[in-house]
Amino acid sequence: MLTERQLLILKVTVDDYIQSAQPVGSNQLAKKPGITASSATIRNELAELEGQGYLEKTHTSSGRIPSQKGYRYYVDHLLTPNPVPKQDIVQLRSVFEEKVTETEEIIKRSAGILSELTNYTSILLGPDIRKHIVKKLSIVPLSPGMAVAIIVTDSGHVENRVFSIPPDLDPSDIEKMVNIMNERLIGVSLHDLHKRLEQETLALLRQHIERYGELFRTFQQALLLPHSDNVYYGGKLNILKQPDFHDIQKIRELMDVMEEGKHIPEILPIGAQGLQIRIGSENALAAMEDCSVITVSYDIGDEQVGSIAIVGPKRMDYRRIVSLLDYVSGDLSKELTRLFQGK
């Protein structure tokens, strides 16, 4: 168990280290306002905190730095939220000032502003497009053997795919097919589209169209969605600004992981509600063991839709980021809900 004074010293130590990136010594702490004990007393307390695993030394006679456990205790118990500064709010609100109406665009811009504001890397996860509802399907022929399939969803997202069509296919058959699809598949989610295509249209096709098998396969292929991840990054290069990352090999690994979309589920706790903080090795990926990730979810209407994450060094400014993300999450939820309330 920790005494009041130990808590205070732990908090001040973490705060100072976050700010300075330098190990914190007993003399330094003694000078801080709010701390009245002498440096000798502080040394005893520091030794105790180290014994309990909250602090570490970089070498035998160095000052202390927070351990992972120390950070964890800090964010769990010692974090006092501070209000988001006005100028940050102004900048964040600018996204909505410009009457941007596309969800994707709003999210993308928010990612940019967040990274600018924090000097860390931001990752924003948009709504899962597989939940979107088909609003319209159409096929536009391009050249004799080619056509493009277009799927419009209720959110205004447009998926498109070029595909080749058997050249001897009757154009009117294609038109029939599109009509059948529009009749049967509107209102279906993208996730179910493929399955429903088979269930709903195959029987109808057989009745109306002669070479239905070939046609069906062609369309089936065309509507296979490349599940675009709708992940947006801001300030990927901010990693290079952090003094904590000097090893170019580590930077490479980290950027590699972030560049490749497939690691997203390991980086972000998808589906988690509210605010999550993962410190150092609490992250699933080895490349991120020197990073902390702070995540919040946001939603449109009642549905939890996406996540906002900030990736920074373990020594990141938790207080500021937590407040900021809290604000952004609420703001984004509100604005996106407003934008889609009519649907």
Added chain:
Amino acid sequence: MLTERQLLILKVTVDDYIQSAQPVGSNQLAKKPGITASSATIRNELAELEGQGYLEKTHTSSGRIPSQKGYRYYVDHLLTPNPVPKQDIVQLRSVFEEKVTETEEIIKRSAGILSELTNYTSILLGPDIRKHIVKKLSIVPLSPGMAVAIIVTDSGHVENRVFSIPPDLDPSDIEKMVNIMNERLIGVSLHDLHKRLEQETLALLRQHIERYGELFRTFQQALLLPHSDNVYYGGKLNILKQPDFHDIQKIRELMDVMEEGKHIPEILPIGAQGLQIRIGSENALAAMEDCSVITVSYDIGDEQVGSIAIVGPKRMDYRRIVSLLDYVSGDLSKELTRLFQGK
């Protein structure tokens, strides 16, 4: 003027430095096959080459490294092309094996493979979408106040934009408008679309639709294209692999420049025919003064369409990259032309 032996020594020096990244000394050169002179003679020749500005020393008693002028002479006169290795060809061809039919996808994948093959960063510039021809326009209403405008071009590219519509607008008016647009604007290039929209449809609108002004402005805004740059990168992180780039500050500047699309015209000599090599400070951007950029153009049919560039350190493997780009350019031109020959 340089003697035969000087040319040989220059070539071998550059080759060796490209391979080893270490200054090259006279003893090392004397051991190379093809060089018969003693190290003392070579020292004299090296001094002469340095006097003429082709070589440099890093300090008074170091070996020589090529100067910018040395590299320039090397690529202009000493480069002997070598055939592209079979395994590289196999990998490059894999793009076309998979029956990918979208130009963008082909270019994107080529960028990836090129960077993998070279360990440098590749930049591929696709066809200018503003030259694409409108194949179809449509408007899909989403919710009472919102709709999405879709433009399909002859290349299969789909542009889309969500916009808000005055809620009290008559839906049949919108339909009329779309019909008029499709009648008048198909065949127009995206570049001309905005201008032609005004010329062609405004008069017609006035005749057929009551509140034409409002409707027109709405559509005008919806069809304002966000000129997507269609620039594709491969292996942006490969910069971090190069031993030549150890200064994290320089890396940052370089990545910054590449990340921001607006510098593309300065990085690539757009419009230049054939193969171009820019060495060090020949590049327009200060951030790239330690880089070399090798560019080739490629084309679809008779029209010059895009560029392929490899960005690496000045000490890059010019011979290999030149052969490779030469091959890729031809291949891409051939395949894309084949893909679009029917149009």
Added chain:
DNA sequence: TCTTAGCACTCGAACTCATAGAGTGCTAAC
């Protein structure tokens, strides 16, 4: 029993110094 002044000790960072080794330029002989 808790706090604190005092002090010996530790360790890293920065600096100096010496040495080895790779490479040069120059001279003189071939």
Added chain:
DNA sequence: GTTAGCACTCTATGAGTTCGAGTGCTAAGA
């Protein structure tokens, strides 16, 4: 014109110092 030989230069490396920040411990004081 070429080359062996040699003095010279400069870097990289490692050992030895010093300096200072910081610690842990002890013993005295509250």
